[in-house]
Amino acid sequence: MTIYLLAAILLVSLSGFYIGKNRASALVVGARIQSLPQYHGLRIALWCGLPALFLLGLWVVLEPFVIQSLVRNSLPPEFFNLSGDEAILAMMEISNLAQGIVGTQSGLPYAEQAASLLISMNQLSDYAMIVVVSVVSLSALVVAQSKVTADFPALESVEKAFNVFIFLSSAVAVLTTVAIVLSLLFESFKFFEQVPLHEFLFGLKWNPQIAIRADQGASTGAFGAVPVFSGTLLIAFVAILVAGPIGLASAVYFAEYANPRVRDVAKPTLELLAGIPTVVYGFFAALTVAPLVRELGLSLGLAVEARSALAAGIVMGIMIIPFISSLADDVITAVPQSLREGSYAMGATQSETIKYVIFPAALPGIVGAFLLAISRAIGETMIVAMAAGLNANLTANPLENVTTVTVQIVVALIGDQEFDDPKTLSAFALGLILFFMTLILNVFALMIVKRYREQYE
Amino acid sequence: MNRGFSRTTGGKPLSSLNIRRQRAERRFRRIGLFGVGLALASVLFLLGTIFSSGYSAFWRLHFAVDIDFDPVLMNVSSDPSLEELRDVNYLSLFRKNLERSYPEVKDRSERRKLAQMFSESVPDVLESLVISNPSLVGSKQRIWVLSSSSAEMIYKGAAPRDIEEKRRVLTDQQLTWLDQWHGENLTRTRFNFRFFTSGPSRSPELAGLGGAIVGSALTLLVTLLISFPMGVAAAIYLEEYAPKNRVSEIIEVNINNLAAVPSIIFGLLGLAVLLNVFGLPxxxxxxxxxxxxxxxxxxIIIASRAALKAVPPSIRDGALAMGASPMQTIFHHVLPLAMPGILTGSIIGLAQALGETAPLLMIGMFAFVADTPSGILDQASSLPVQIYLWAESSERGYVELTAAAIMIILVFLVFMNLLAVFLRKKFERRW
Known part of the structure; x- marks a missing residue:
């Protein structure tokens, strides 16, 4: 239904465009025209399309709510005596009946009647939508095309619409951030109604199992997130331990030693690592690195678990090598040549120059690069979802298995989601913490890098 | 390159201090080289692992079986109608034919083991053969059918063979059959077309990527249609229109921060807002x-802004001086010149989107969808999610499928990146 209406609106807009363009072209013969014909056409097309589309969108979004509440109000008083869950079930049965899905007959006496009311309301709403939208679109066509005169500033109208469009497009970034924060906060509040905030932040036990039946005691599970955070940090730490030295060493080599031809080949190859989807790293970690680490550990007489933090951390480290190497490369190259020359003039070797002059000068930038890499490692999902453990384990031993914030989010949301149970909602509380952790790291890192850049400009 | 002290010793003998310094210099340089080497080695190791465990999935093992389409076995008349042929129990037809071909296999469980050498799809293959050509009824045919995944794993060497029977995927008896058929030329390998066309399956030998490829293409199409116009529009606003004030600053800071938000958070946003509030499917x-x-x-915004910034102001001034409106200046003069840069950035952005898994898991794109999606409102899978699902399956046959799927997604990514490089090299202008 909506699709056909969309097509109809497009059709009206298109014909509006041609009507406007032709009428304006006809004007050109006699008089000097203020705007080119195609802008007259565009203006009419926009008038035919935008208000109608807006209305259609609003209608589609609001329709179910309005109809649902109307149907609910028509129900007999005994419906309102039902408990919350029963009422939801009853409404579901009514909508199932209306869609012709027969199966769960609980024998509500008023269900049939309400269902037929629902059907007729849906139909009525559909007809009304067609009428209203087409009236809006067509009347816009009539009004807008009457304004096609030689001195009408059509270009200005189109320009105004364009300005609004580009402003709204850039505002989407702000809206997205606001929506992220609001939705995470909203769901987290629901979570913190059931689990106290201090328990979540400081509790040492994470075991989000929930009772399947209500009478299984108050076994709502434990939601102490400390082991989850410690696992995240442990894996990120291993990753930085791997990526830091390798990334920094290659950055120094590329920036100071490599001849241009080697650099032109090796640098893009290294940056290939940044383009590989993380699910590929996850597969690599689970299939190759984890067994390798385990065997190596066993041969050294160490007990390594199958999903050890070490394996996940190593692979995550490989993933973030290109981040560190290209960011550090940038800051090292940005150190002014005069500093190097001063150092050489004092008789320092190249390595001494790098160690004692360039590193201290580039240190803020390098710290920024490391912070960005850590933030990246904390937010990474697929590698840990495939190679790290599921059980929260409060340990600093990288040979054991630990879980991470992102893994717990995935675990909570894959499978049955119920938005009133703390297991599902815990994902949003974890997401909220994750969002702010990465946000602070990023803002801090960008600040350092920016200040550092200004220093040498 | 010839900077610093190290190469300027001339012919003079070196003091011990200087020898030490030279050694330190060489050591430092070697550490750098070692870092690069280690990084490149891990690229090679990763790709090597993927290719070596994935290439075999592009070939499927087939076995020849002699099938007697005997009307008595099929329980139909000698000149059956299509209805009758549809009602035939092809599984039992296949089993009875196996009994005839291998009369020495008497034991019930042995017979089951024999049937398990073949793919579960054999009855369906027989059915479609008979339906498309009813004259087969009454004839004897040698038919090539897919092997089971376990037999194939042993045949390809992907599963260990020389271990005790309990831990092997095939029994000793099954292993003998495999060798016997191989000796009698009853085995062959053929290109695995099914991998590119069919959807996921519970049997590895039947599973394919077709549905996931279509799902990814549809998802990427929606992404392109939304993010490209909006990204370019936002870049135009920020670069060409935005006044230097608080609002513009907030927008700018927001865009930079959004670029670094973990992808899983976007998935949570989609779940909470798009699915729960707006009720999208x-x-x-x-x-x-x-x-x-x-x-x-x-x-896209960041790349487009860079491209717009690179267009010299003289172009804008020229257009404005000729009486073009700001919008005309942008559409007729600035955008065409910035387009290569914008396209390059957009393609790279889309390539990232193609490999993204976590947000799609959050919004429920992980269901087992057997059919190829036909529109953007159908339940669908996508390439990276399919890779994740296969990687999580315990059956050994899925390992090579996962690796092969990764090869496919890498091919797409390489192609997209090459396209971006090509656009940049071909159309980039410098002023």
Whole structure:
């Protein structure tokens, strides 16, 4: 239904465009025209399309709510005596009946009647939508095309619409951030109604199992997130331990030693690592690195678990090598040549120059690069979802298995989601913490890098 | 390159201090080289692992079986109608034919083991053969059918052979059959077309990527349609129109921060807002595309801004001096010159979106969808999610499928990146 209406609106807009363009072209013969014909056409097309589309969108979004509440109000008083869950079930049965899905007959006496009311309301709403939208679109066509005169500033109208469009497009970034924060906060509040905030932040036990039946005691599970955070940090730490030295060493080599031809080949190859989807790293970690680490550990007489933090951390480290190497490369190259020359003039070797002059000068930038890499490692999902453990384990031993914030989010949301149970909602509380952790790291890192850049400009 | 002290010793003998310094210099240089080497080695190791465990999935093992389409076995008349042929129990036809071909296999469980050498799809293959050509009834045919995944794993060497029977995927008896058939030329390998066309399956030998490729394409299409126009529009606003004030600053800071938000958070946003508030259908390319476009938007905006900034102001001034309106200046003069840079950035953004898994898991694109999606409102899978699902399956046959699927996605990514490089090299202008 909506699709056909969309097509109809497009059709009206298109014909509006041609009507406007032709009428304006006809004007050109006699008089000097203020705007080119195609802008007259565009203006009419926009008038035919935008208000109608807006209305259609609003209608589609609001329709179910309005109809649902109307149907609910028509129900007999005994419906309102039902408990919350029963009422939801009853409404579901009514909508199932209306869609012709027969199966769960609980024998509500008023269900049939309400269902037929629902059907007729849906139909009525559909007809009304067609009428209203087409009236809006067509009347816009009539009004807008009457304004096609030689001195009408059509270009200005189109320009105004364009300005609004580009402003709204850039505002989407702000809206997205606001929506992220609001939705995470909203769901987290629901979570913190059931689990106290201090328990979540400081509790040492994470075991989000929930009772399947209500009478299984108050076994709502434990939601102490400390082991989850410690696992995240442990894996990120291993990753930085791997990526830091390798990334920094290659950055120094590329920036100071490599001849241009080697650099032109090796640098893009290294940056290939940044383009590989993380699910590929996850597969690599689970299939190759984890067994390798385990065997190596066993041969050294160490007990390594199958999903050890070490394996996940190593692979995550490989993933973030290109981040560190290209960011550090940038800051090292940005150190002014005069500093190097001063150092050489004092008789320092190249390595001494790098160690004692360039590193201290580039240190803020390098710290920024490391912070960005850590933030990246904390937010990474697929590698840990495939190679790290599921059980929260409060340990600093990288040979054991630990879980991470992102893994717990995935675990909570894959499978049955119920938005009133703390297991599902815990994902949003974890997401909220994750969002702010990465946000602070990023803002801090960008600040350092920016200040550092200004220093040498 | 010839900077610093190390190469300027001339012919003079070196003091011990200087020898030490030279050694330190060489050591430092070697550490750098070692870092690069280690990084490149891990690229090679990763790709090597993927290719060596994935290439075999492009070939499938087939066995020859002699099938007697005996009307008595099929329980039909000698000149059966299509209806009758549809009602035939092809599984039992296949089993009875195996009994005839291998009369020495008497034991019930042995017979089951024999049947398990073949793919579960054999009855369906027989059915479609007979339906498309009813004259087969009454004839004897040698038919090539897919082997089971376990037999194939042993045949390809992907599963260990020389271990005790309990831990092997085939029994000793099955192993003997495999060798016997191989000796009698009853085995052959053929290119695995099914891998590119069919959907996921519970049997590895039947599973394919077709549905996931279509799902990814639809998702990416939605992403492109939303993020490209909006990203370019936002870049135009920020670069050409935005006044230097608080609002512009907030927008700018926001875009930079969004670029670094973990992808899983976008998935949570999609779940909480698109699915729960707006009630959009779960697990569809529409929702996936919207989420991925929010994620891609910062990349496209940042790249487009750089491209717009590179267009010299004289171009704008010239157009404005000729009486063009600001919008005309942008559309007729600035955008065409910035387009190569914008396209390059957008393609790279889309390539990232193609490999993104976590947000799609959050919005429910992980269901087992057997059919190829036909529109953006159908439940769909996508390439990276399929890789994740296969990687999580315990059956050994899925390992090579996962690796092969990764090869396919890498091919797509390489192609997209080459396209971006090509556009940049071919159309980039410098002033």
């Amino acid at each position: 779960r697990g569809t390319p529409l929702v996936g595309g919207i989420v991925l476009s929010l994620m891609t938007l910062p990349t």
